[in-house]
Amino acid sequence: MSPKRQLSQEGDELQNKRRHFFPNISGTSRYRNLEDFAPMLEPIMRNWVKEEVDSAIDRVFSGAESERRSLRLRFESRLPATIFTGNKIGTSPVKISLYDPSCDKVVATGPYSWMKVGVVVVQGDFDGEECSAKEFDSKVVQSRQGKRPLLNGEAIVALKDGVGYIHNLSFTDNSSWDRSGTFRLGLRVHSSSSSGSGEVSVREGVSNAFKVKDQRGESYQKHHPPQLNDQVWRLEKIGKNGASHKQLTKLGISNVGDLLRLLAMNPVSVRDALGKKMSNKKWETIVAHAAECVLDDKKYIYTNAQGSSLMFNSIYSLIGVTFDGLTYIPMHSLPAYQRKAVEELKQRAFENLSSWEICEPDLSMLPQTMGQGEVEMEMNTHHPPLENVTFEMGDASQMEGFNVTFNN
Secondary structure, X not given: OXXXXXXXXXXXXXHHHHHXXXXXXXXXXXXXXXXXXXXXXXXXXXXXXXXXXXXXXXXXXXXXXXXXXXXXXXXXXXXXXXXXXXXXXXXOOEEEXXXXXXXXXXXXXXXXXXXXXXXXXXXXXXXXXXXXXXXXXXXXXXXXXXXXXXXXXXXXXXXXXXXXXXXXXXXXXXXXXXXXXXXXXXXXXXXXXXXXXXXXXXXXXEOOOEEEEOHHHHHHOOOOOOOOOOEHHHOOOOOOOOHHHHHXXXXXXXXXXXXXXXXXXXXXXXXXXHOOOOOHHHHHHHHHHHOOOOOOOOEEEEEOOOOOEEEEOOOXXXXXXXXXXXXXXXXXXXXXXXXXXXXXXXXXXXXXXXXXXEEOOOHHHOOOOOOOOOOOOOOOOOOOOOOOXXXXXXXXXXXXHOEEEEOO
């Protein structure tokens, strides 16, 4: 390549760079010397230099701060997904701690283990990971104009051996006005305590995100998980005193336990009662929410004239059968030809609920796997399958004659 062509190409590249660096300056050809061009160049250079200097200073200070920090505050308790104004935060005291990330152990000794911690509200979309103290402070949420402070109660917690508890703290305002619609609680060293010096400092802690709702909405709150004795409208997609609630009441269903038992006996009747106005998606949501219900340990026994017995859990789901009065077999272990016979026996049992006996075995003898073998609705009832169980029956009407043993 000739020197002349090379110089020409380098000149073109330099011109392109100039155009890229000064995109907002047009008509530069009319400036014949540097004095004419300098007034436009000066503010651009000033802004660029300022940005670079500020960025360098931030990197220096944030780097030094990161090197100093070695301890961290954290929440040991997970907060509820929904909190109502005026109510205590958490159903039990919220545990917090100061720990050493290098070994993931609580700092139980030394001056830091007895310091005071301030509890603040931070934005719901801020997780607090790898943040500086300055960034944490910028995420603290202040109360709305004309409103009381967001938190009411004991917002300062004194650690003891590196552990503390938030006992009496509540919100005075909902979280709907925050950008994410949620809040988090944040922990930071209280101003009355030293935040550390030299090579030791304390990083802030942040809880999980949650919604804060006005207390007036609590009476319509859905329960997760629901309890057997919860009113049926506590389930998703069933409004209190709404059409679905009224239809279920006509069927004799007043609580979640009633719904689950009728679903086990005759799910079609429940679905038909709710009518075509309820979509299949809503119906599936109701059933899925009901299936989250935590069951008690109550069991029932139904025995026919031939001595075959079925065992049901508290929501009438069949969990096992015996044909000889000796060996208790979980449903999933039965061959296909016996399942058909058991299905017929189960229907007869549902027609004779008054002949069921309550089974109350010694719970200390129950294995950890005690639970539901197969559930027709494939509901999650928090009970895994049973192993083989043997039992002896005395008089079916005398429950004292019922003894249970387990073969593991």
